[in-house]
Amino acid sequence: MLRFLTAGESHGKGIFAYLEGIPANFQIDFEFINGELSRRQRGYGRGGRMKIERDRVDFLSGVRLGRTLGSPILMAVWNRDYKNWEDIMKSEPGELPEDRKVTRPRPGHADLSGVLKYGFNDVRNVLERSSARETAGRVAAGALCKNVLRELGVEIGSYVVSIGRVGVPKELYEDLPFKERFENAERSEVRIPVLDPSLEEEFKREIDSARKSGESLGGIFEVFALGLPPGIGSHTQWDRRLDGRLAQSVVSIQAIKGVEFGAGFEAGRLPGSFVHDEIFYSEGRGFYRETNRAGGLEGGMTNGEPIVLRAVMKPIPTLYSPLRSVDIKTKEPFEASIERSDVCAVPAASVVAESMVAITLLSAVLEEFPSSNFDRLKVAWELYRREVKNF
Numbered sequence: 001m002l003r004f005l006t007a008g009e010s011h012g013k014g015i016f017a018y019l020e021g022i023p024a025n026f027q028i029d030f031e032f033i034n035g036e037l038s039r040r041q042r043g044y045g046r047g048g049r050m051k052i053e054r055d056r057v058d059f060l061s062g063v064r065l066g067r068t069l070g071s072p073i074l075m076a077v078w079n080r081d082y083k084n085w086e087d088i089m090k091s092e093p094g095e096l097p098e099d100r101k102v103t104r105p106r107p108g109h110a111d112l113s114g115v116l117k118y119g120f121n122d123v124r125n126v127l128e129r130s131s132a133r134e135t136a137g138r139v140a141a142g143a144l145c146k147n148v149l150r151e152l153g154v155e156i157g158s159y160v161v162s163i164g165r166v167g168v169p170k171e172l173y174e175d176l177p178f179k180e181r182f183e184n185a186e187r188s189e190v191r192i193p194v195l196d197p198s199l200e201e202e203f204k205r206e207i208d209s210a211r212k213s214g215e216s217l218g219g220i221f222e223v224f225a226l227g228l229p230p231g232i233g234s235h236t237q238w239d240r241r242l243d244g245r246l247a248q249s250v251v252s253i254q255a256i257k258g259v260e261f262g263a264g265f266e267a268g269r270l271p272g273s274f275v276h277d278e279i280f281y282s283e284g285r286g287f288y289r290e291t292n293r294a295g296g297l298e299g300g301m302t303n304g305e306p307i308v309l310r311a312v313m314k315p316i317p318t319l320y321s322p323l324r325s326v327d328i329k330t331k332e333p334f335e336a337s338i339e340r341s342d343v344c345a346v347p348a349a350s351v352v353a354e355s356m357v358a359i360t361l362l363s364a365v366l367e368e369f370p371s372s373n374f375d376r377l378k379v380a381w382e383l384y385r386r387e388v389k390n391f
């Protein structure tokens with residue numbers, strides 16, 4: 001089992017990820033982890049903050065000479081922007097003048113519920129932690145989990161299928177292998193799964209026109225995981241079901257409002273014979289399916305087919321065209337105005353979702369094959385893969 005938590009404020013010293021349970025003696029690919037952090041920063045539609053930050057991982061514990069020790073791993077992603085906020089974010093005692101406190105809660109954020117819950121008179125005490133800057137910590141930890149899973153032959157990727165009203169027609173990508181969809185997304189500024197310059201332009205125009213009119217956009221992306229054998233997860237208890245655990249980990253990402261697996265909500269409109277994946281067998285392949293409407297999950301377990309989930313992100317709530325709200329001090333209505341914000345962060349959110357999927361999958365794998373040492377995990381994993389193939 002893995003234990004994973006984050007700490008840190010958006011404009012504080014840094015974002016930190018705590019990860020416990022990674023087997024010892026795993027050789028970490030630092031370049032890969034830093035590459036994942038930079039993937040999270042990219043994507044058309046991001047705001048000024050991403051020009052300041054150059055996220056890199058700094059291992060503070062649990063790693064020696066490039067290998068894991070089996071002890072808790074603490075990772076830091078330092079905030080370059082901290083130096084611009086030090087006077088209002090420092091931990092040493094001090095008082096802020098009233099005019100430097102944030103008293104205007106933004107609709108769509110944790111701001112109002114947070115000040116009411118904690119009794120704060122400064123919204124900053126809430127917004128600093130509710131900010132999606134925290135996702136840098138998720139990606140640092142998720143990248144290490146992805147690194148481990150890759151050594152077990154499991155690949156995780158994602159691509160964007162719609163932003164605002166613009167979508168990628170399904171017939172353009174449904175026949176492409178997942179790896180090709182992913183490689184195309186990596187070359188696209190909006191992470192779409194096809195190489196189509198005019199479609200790419202259409203996505204960018206949608207984002208540009210939202211920016212011009214002071215609007216923001218959400219969208220939908222897909223995450224896949226390849227190479228998992230059947231039987232990871234469990235049908236025996238609600239909190240062990242892998243579908244439920246994956247959904248929770250992805251919906252926990254800031255602004256993600258829903259998740260569906262495989263045929264998803266469409267399954268509710270179709271009769272059963274169009275939804276369930278029939279079972280076949282051949283000597284070379286073992287058991288297999290010709291369709292994957294289940295998205296690789298049946299009964300809370302992997303079924304050996306690719307895991308495919310789709311998630312929806314709401315539009316960024318901080319808008320250049322102001323929304324109405326009420327000042328918590330004066331109780332006067334006002335229209336929120338802002339200095340900087342992302343217009344669309346769907347491509348970045350899809351990278352974060354890959355990380356959450358990696359953390360959840362590796363946790364389930366380690367529950368099935370508890371191992372203190374990575375080489376032993378690999379042996380147990382290969383044995384099981386062979387066993388189910390030759391069943």
Ligand SMILES: Cc1cc2nc3c(=O)[nH]c(=O)nc-3n(C[C@H](O)[C@H](O)[C@H](O)COP(=O)(O)O)c2cc1C
Nearest residue numbers: 108109132254255256316317318341342345348349
């Ligand atoms: C990668 C990423 C970047 C985001 N950037 C912004 C931003 O620049 N401005 C903003 O208002 N919200 C941004 N958000 C969304 C907010 O953090 C989120 O909407 C807010 O936490 C409330 O969402 P919730 O109701 O799901 O918690 C971003 C979210 C993600 C995943």
Ligand SMILES: C=C(O[C@@H]1CC(C(=O)O)=C[C@@H](OP(=O)(O)O)[C@H]1O)C(=O)O
Nearest residue numbers: 047049050130131132133136340341342
């Ligand atoms: C800093 C990141 O995302 C931030 C998420 C965010 C929010 O309100 O969620 C607001 C913006 O930050 P700022 O208010 O400093 O401009 C984004 O840039 C990041 O992704 O690293």
